[in-house]
Amino acid sequence: MRNVRHRNLVPVITTCSSDYIRAFVRKYMSNGSLENWLYREARHLNLLQRLTVMLDAAMAIEYLHHRNDTAIVHCDIKPANVLLDEDMVAHVGDFGISKILAVSKSMTQTETLGTLGYIAPEYGSEGIVSASGDVYSYGIMLMEVLTKRRPTYEKMCNENLDLRRWITQSFSGSMMDVVDANIFSEEEQITSKSEMCIASMIELALDCTKEPPECRISMKEVVKRLNKINNTFLETKK
Template identity: 55%
Template sequence: MGSFGSVYKGTLLDGMSVTIKVFNSQLERAFRSFEVECEVMRNIRHRNLMKIISSCTNLDFKALVLEYMPNGSLEKWLYSHNYCLDILQRLNVMIDVASALEYLHHGHTTPIIHCDLKPNNVLLDEDMVAHVADFGIAKLLGEGDLMVQTKTLATIGYMAPEYGMGGIVSTRGDVYSYGVMLMETFTRKKPTEEMFAGEMSLKRWVNDALDSSIIAVVDSNLMGREEHFSVKEQYVSSILGLAMECSNDSPEERINMKEALVRLKKIKVSFLANIGGT
């Protein structure tokens, strides 16, 4: 949770494991984050969103009691030496995240923008179902609004250009962050790696590979030497092509989450048909 407070694991009287997120009482921004998270999560229900079980609040103490995610974050699964997700598992996680965003952007009269989408904010339950978490800097658009302005900065590397430069927040900004995360999930490279400096970025690196050899950028753990190599190459190339469409520099030229979700589901169905999966 970083500078906003601390996170603990707890057990309720009925034996249920929970996550307790305690906000730093010394930081006004932390308490504001608590209020935002409560306001956003009070009105949302979706299988791919983190659920608030309860909240505790008084003048100098604020905490959220959330469902516990035993498999930790997508970040852990991408970068730990002890764990590895295959192509289908990574695709399933990113379909779950797309489903959550589609619900936030299109499932309400008032669209909700997460504003800080990254692998650390995607948590996995016991069945490896992904849940988008941490709505501390989320924004609710007013009726009829397409964007708002903010001074709250999100995480470097995942922010859309218009957010970083002008503080402009819209659903298209979440789409950009999603595109970056989709690239990261299949290349196992963070957008803030040292190799991405000057003109070179994660997006540029992936885009160049799409024109030449996609194998050069794909996480080597995904390809292996077994059968289906060319099938895997084809589908990872499709996924990374979609990531590029999500992370276009121009907000108007990005696809929306509804379309991205449909495309990813089609890729999954076709991938399973080609490798004989179920």
């Protein structure tokens, strides 16, 4: 992991190992985690910031899957593992349960599970680890960033819904009903272009979280589509 370098990955400085602990020493990120920015009352991210953070995270995961010498599956993509530096640039961190895929294999098996709510169905039931499992987790995180609803949100669980089903059902009404109210400031006007941006991001998240792994898009496609969404949104801000 010390040899893996990308601007959107938390750099691993060194490792510590003893009879009691094995740990990565990582660079300090002064603005904390994406999870804190979503759920602490004093902190708010607007739509452009959320889009930028998710694009940063997507580029990091795409690098691990497709641009590193050997494919690495993170296995625990969630807001707590996306850290923000002093310039609010997002970095994916915490590689404690990451898996390196052999060149000849696109998947492997493990008994080490990620975090409840973010785990792909095939990962939780069979321990199958593949790049598409990270794509699923990323899609859940994207939904959470837009809605400010954890995948273990009590109201959804009581209704026997997961985050994907809850969003899909809510989509039949007003899309803005599912979006975090703090995504726009009181002074900011909600435009049709903003709504189109959110709709495109939710559609992307749904494509990431399809149940059959083979039906999910790749992180290359995620980055491509997010770049397009970002460029379109920035054009409307000029």
